[in-house]
Amino acid sequence: MDFASLMSKAISNAKPENLALGSNKQYIKRADIESQRREQYELEQRAIESERAAKLLQKRKREEEEAELIQKRKEKQRKLAELSSQQRKEREAAEECARRKRLGLPELIQQDNEEVEVDDITDEELFQRLRVMGEPARLFGESHKQRLQRYRKIGTVMTNSIIPTTLELLEEKDMKVTTVPKDKEGRHFLFRQLASYFTMVMTEWENALEKEKRDTFASKAAHNAMRQSRESMVPLFRKFEKGDLDEGILEPIVEIVKAAQDRRYVDANDGYLRLSIGKAAWPIGVTMVGIHERSAREKLHENDKGHVMGDEITRKFLQSIKRCLSFAQVRWPPEDIRQLMG
Numbered sequence: 001m002d003f004a005s006l007m008s009k010a011i012s013n014a015k016p017e018n019l020a021l022g023s024n025k026q027y028i029k030r031a032d033i034e035s036q037r038r039e040q041y042e043l044e045q046r047a048i049e050s051e052r053a054a055k056l057l058q059k060r061k062r063e064e065e066e067a068e069l070i071q072k073r074k075e076k077q078r079k080l081a082e083l084s085s086q087q088r089k090e091r092e093a094a095e096e097c098a099r100r101k102r103l104g105l106p107e108l109i110q111q112d113n114e115e116v117e118v119d120d121i122t123d124e125e126l127f128q129r130l131r132v133m134g135e136p137a138r139l140f141g142e143s144h145k146q147r148l149q150r151y152r153k154i155g156t157v158m159t160n161s162i163i164p165t166t167l168e169l170l171e172e173k174d175m176k177v178t179t180v181p182k183d184k185e186g187r188h189f190l191f192r193q194l195a196s197y198f199t200m201v202m203t204e205w206e207n208a209l210e211k212e213k214r215d216t217f218a219s220k221a222a223h224n225a226m227r228q229s230r231e232s233m234v235p236l237f238r239k240f241e242k243g244d245l246d247e248g249i250l251e252p253i254v255e256i257v258k259a260a261q262d263r264r265y266v267d268a269n270d271g272y273l274r275l276s277i278g279k280a281a282w283p284i285g286v287t288m289v290g291i292h293e294r295s296a297r298e299k300l301h302e303n304d305k306g307h308v309m310g311d312e313i314t315r316k317f318l319q320s321i322k323r324c325l326s327f328a329q330v331r332w333p334p335e336d337i338r339q340l341m342g
Helices: 003-014 030-103 123-132 144-154 184-211 217-242 247-261 265-276 312-331
Strands: none
Touching: 123 144, 184 217, 184 247, 184 312, 217 312, 247 265, 247 312, 265 312
């Protein structure tokens, strides 16, 4: 037997049984291995996800049961507290009746002291209205009365003007002011007139600047001045709404607006100067004659002082009024040229 026949016999004896049975697959593709690994991974992930979902369901169910138990416990405590309070009141009332009967005093008359608020709203309806307005239905530690007050405060209607206000604005024909009335209704109407006039002037000012808007320094400065005046007028409008404007400021403002509506801008400017810096003499040199201080001397010119130095808010809205006058004489020029401010 030669070498070739011996080698072929050895090779045939060394072949595995599966090849002998007809299986000719000698290797495995990497894609098959990756597919098997992916299938195994997906099976494991599905098992983990199902286990997590089951745990979450059990946890949610357990939390709902605990919340229900807590709610029942609170309800039971509330009923017990109400029952205890009622029993205590009945016991105290019985003791008081026995004491008064023993002393020979007349019996007490039972009175119902429950307060019923006018225009009250139930909690369910109040929650619904607050949610519709985009507000939280309830706040921490908030009672029903506080929630109702918050709803009414939020529900206050504001005008959609250049300066939002709760005052109902008037038409131009009804803005004519005369004097400061004494009654409450008249003063409220006066505040509406003043708010309407300043709103009209600020709106015209804004429209005029929008028409002549340019990318220049002067145009930007004018827009900034208008925007600053609008923001500074907001505290004045809030005083109009509350009706608590000082009498020493209200009367000069009415005088200024009346003169501006009559297109007497020089007179309006004089009123502004009296309001802002006052008409008291500025001390230069000798401020007092004599060596003795007179009693109540400081009250002689108490009404002559100006309001521009009172506080920052007052100074700002007075300055805004002056800017409104400067624009008004351009928008509504006077018939008499001598009434133009310098």
